[in-house]
Amino acid sequence: MTWSKVHLVVLPIVCWFLFVIGITATAPAAEIQMQVQAVPPTQSALSPTGQLLTIEDAVRIGLDNHPRIKSANERIGSQQAVLGQQMSAYYPTVSLSNQYRTSQSSSNGGNDHAADTFSSQAGFNMTLYNFGKREGNVQAARETLDATKQDYETTSQDIVLAIKQAYYVYLASQALVKVRQETVRSRELLVRQAQGFYDVGTRARIDVARAEANLYSAQADLIAAENGVKIAWVTLRNAMGSPRLPEQPVAEDSPEVQFSMNLAGARNVAFDARTELKSFDAQRKAADQLIATARRGHLPDLIFDASYGRRHVSDQKGLNTFPLQPTWSVQLSFNIPIFDGFRTTNRVEETLHNYYNVKAQEEDRRQQIALEVEQSYLRVVETQERIRATESAARAAKENLDLAQGRYQVGVGSIIEVTDAETLYTDAQTTYIRTIYDYKIADAQLARAMGDTRVGVLKPGSIK
Structure with missing residues (x-):
């Protein structure tokens, strides 16, 4: 038997052997479902209590520990003392x-x-x-206290939004690490396949070099993704007001809520529920009382x-x-009082200008709230549509990768075809994951814009 005949017999056997190895190694990748899951924590990453940090826990920790909450609470105490000072006139x-x-x-x-x-x-x-002067001052202090309490609620809702956004960014970062890890494993396999083909002389050295370059690039992306998780955790614990909280496993699932609402309904709910508008309403009433009190200075x-x-x-x-x-x-x-150097007259002018200033700020805030609601509403609609599109894109990219790997393993496809398919699949998975968490963040922003204090996520498809 000549060497050429030996080559013709051995080559198909070698190709078949490499094909079997490739199919066996890539079987776990084919079983990946298009679900976004957090990176499974290792045993050493367990929290001291052995429990997962849920989004409800994160919100509770933030509302208990954040310095802005404590500051807002102190402002309430200060205004209560001001009310007590005005009550002393009785x-x-x-x-x-x-x-x-x-x-x-x-x-x-x-x-x-x-x-x-x-x-x-x-x-x-x-x-x-004194013809209602002390009564006016007391009522103005009461209204100001009510405005301060509404400001406290506003601060609470801002902190909850920051926690929810940081929480979802952290989960997205973990999911992206999982994608990068799968990409590294896939490209390590491709390097071994290319090296095997090169060793038997069926592929050129450029296939190995290209596969190795893609592997090193994937490893660098994995390092960046792992660092992104660390940064996301620092951001989350800062949002919770606990900068020294050790990293611990975070629960993936969030409670889902479902209700139907159009844009006009969302805007009306926001106008009724937003604490900023309630605060301005109380400030306006307080300013009105101060106007009356200033005018009674002539009595x-x-x-x-x-x-x-x-x-x-x-x-x-x-x-x-x-x-x-x-x-x-x-x-x-x-x-x-007969003449006080126009002090009372100017005091009345001051309170009038303050009243109209509050009214202008209230109208400006009302317009800003309408803008926030519309932007958040449209962003939710956009992201819930993108979820379906990106999920289909990821599924198609996975099929394309399987076909490219199969063609390369039997010696039909090129290394460029495989590496392009790997990049396409990684990008599609990344886009899909980011779209899912973009939707959750958009939903959190919509809830904040509407003055909704819910922690759960609106079920995709609820808004048409």
Whole structure:
């Protein structure tokens, strides 16, 4: 048997052997379903409690620990104290004073006169009526307190949105690591196949070099993806207000909610539910009360004063300090403002401008909310449509990769065909994963725009 005949017999056997090896190695890849799953945590990555961090847990941790929540809560306490200060106008002022005074004077005749004075006195002061000034100040403080509470809710919703976005970015980063790991395994297999073909002389060295270049590129992408997971975790724990929280497994599944709503309905819900508008409404009411209070500055005050005490004076003429003699007084004042240098007039102007400023800010915020709702609504509609398209693209790319690998393993296809198919499949998987989490982030933004405090994700297809 000549060498050429041996070559013709051995070559098909070698190709068949490599084909069997390739099919066996790529079988797990063919079983991959188009589902987005987090990278399975290793045993060392378990949290101290051994439980997964759910999105509900992340939100709870953020609302318990975030400094912005604590700051907003302190502002509520501060405004409650302001309300207490205004309420003090309904109560009298009671004071107690004790005084000792010594004096000496000289007359023209050279006679000196010295005296010591002792006094102890309790005072009582109360505004009986000031034509609604204190009532206006108290009501303005109450409305401002209500606005501060609404600002607290706004801060809470902003923090929840930041946590949800960071949470989904972290899950997306983990899913992308899984894609990169599968790409590295696939390209390692291609390197072994190309090397095997080169060793038996059926392929050129360029096939091996191209396969190795693609492998090294995939390994670099995997390193970048793994680093992206670390960055995403840092971002998530910062959003939760816990910068030292150790990394732990994160639950993939989020509760789904389903309801039908059009754009006009979403906008109306936002106008009714957004805490920013409720805050501006309370601020406007407070400003209105301050206007009325400032105008009442032209009206009189009715004030009651009373005092009771003991005092006496001792001098060189024989008067003794003790015992102290009782003294008391009662006074009813009716103070009518006549002219105060236009202070009250300018105060009224100030409160009017503040009122119109609040109204303008409220209208601006209303328009901004309408824009946020429309943008978020359209983004949800877009991403839920893209999910179907990218899922089909990923499925087609997987079929294309299987065909390209099969052709290359039997010696029909080229290395370029396989590497292009691998790149196409990796890109399609990446796009599909990002689209899924883009949808979840868009849904979180829509919920925030509508003032919806739900944690679950809107089921795809709910919005038409």
